[in-house]
Amino acid sequence: MQKENGQHQLSILFANTENSLSRALEKGLGRPVSLVLTENSSSMLSARLRDGVMHVRLHSMFLNAGPDVIDEMAGFIKKRRNSMPLFRRFIRDNNSCIRRKPPQKVSLKTGGRYHDLKELYDEVNREYFCGEIEAGITWGSGKARYAVRKRTLGSYSAGPNLIRINPVMDNSRVPRYFIKYVVYHEMLHAGIAIQKNGSRRCVHSAEFRRREKMFRDYERAVDWERRTWR
Numbered sequence: 329m330q331k332e333n334g335q336h337q338l339s340i341l342f343a344n345t346e347n348s349l350s351r352a353l354e355k356g357l358g359r360p361v362s363l364v365l366t367e368n369s370s371s372m373l374s375a376r377l378r379d380g381v382m383h384v385r386l387h388s389m390f391l392n393a394g395p396d397v398i399d400e401m402a403g404f405i406k407k408r409r410n411s412m413p414l415f416r417r418f419i420r421d422n423n424s425c426i427r428r429k430p431p432q433k434v435s436l437k438t439g440g441r442y443h444d445l446k447e448l449y450d451e452v453n454r455e456y457f458c459g460e461i462e463a464g465i466t467w468g469s470g471k472a473r474y475a476v477r478k479r480t481l482g483s484y485s486a487g488p489n490l491i492r493i494n495p496v497m498d499n500s501r502v503p504r505y506f507i508k509y510v511v512y513h514e515m516l517h518a519g520i521a522i523q524k525n526g527s528r529r530c531v532h533s534a535e536f537r538r539r540e541k542m543f544r545d546y547e548r549a550v551d552w553e554r555r556t557w558r
């Protein structure tokens with residue numbers, strides 16, 4: 329760290345500068361090179377010959393590349409058919425230099441006109457899971473006017489670890505015990521690892537069904553669902 333004009337700067341020592349990298353490629357190619365360093369991890373290296381100058385676009389991680397990797401790149405640009413094992417290994421080893429896309433931010437909306445999902449979630453978590461479920465919950469973005477079948481009342485996605493509740497249920501006619509039951513069902517998905525039954529993916533395992541029936545208002549909720557949504 330250097331302090332310069334009141335600003336902190338982090339200096340990183342690279343094996344190459346942009347200039348020396350460009351020069352090394354020129355040497356390997358035997359022609360002038362115009363080098364542009366990028367942060368584009370989907371196209372690590374591209375080259376196009378224009379007016380006798382090789383225009384090379386290269387990921388900035390290659391500032392750290394050794395002469396063998398640079399030679400291989402030059403050979404690839406020249407011949408266009410090269411398996412590039414050193415290049416590939418270099419990318420693997422320097423993977424942490426790749427700027428990953430930030431995780432998709434899902435904004436959670438839990439408040440409703442009639443039902444507060446956060447409140448229901450916390451209640452269920454306390455009453456049935458010792459507060460151990462750590463999933464997000466949100467009203468889904470689906471249009472509430474659509475006809476709704478049982479499956480679409482709620483969903484759980486393991487990737488974002490997110491429970492979505494269909495906004496059609498944010499309605500004064502939907503009893504609290506019913507929406508709480510749907511929240512409980514999705515929280516069970518979050519809590520129970522999805523079991524495999526042979527080759528068939530069994531999302532609602534026997535264990536899942538057993539646990540589902542432990543919901544205090546299970547009979548009442550199933551009955552209400554039968555009368556209302558079918």
Ligand SMILES: [Zn+2]
Nearest residue numbers: 513517531532
């Ligand atoms: Zn389910």
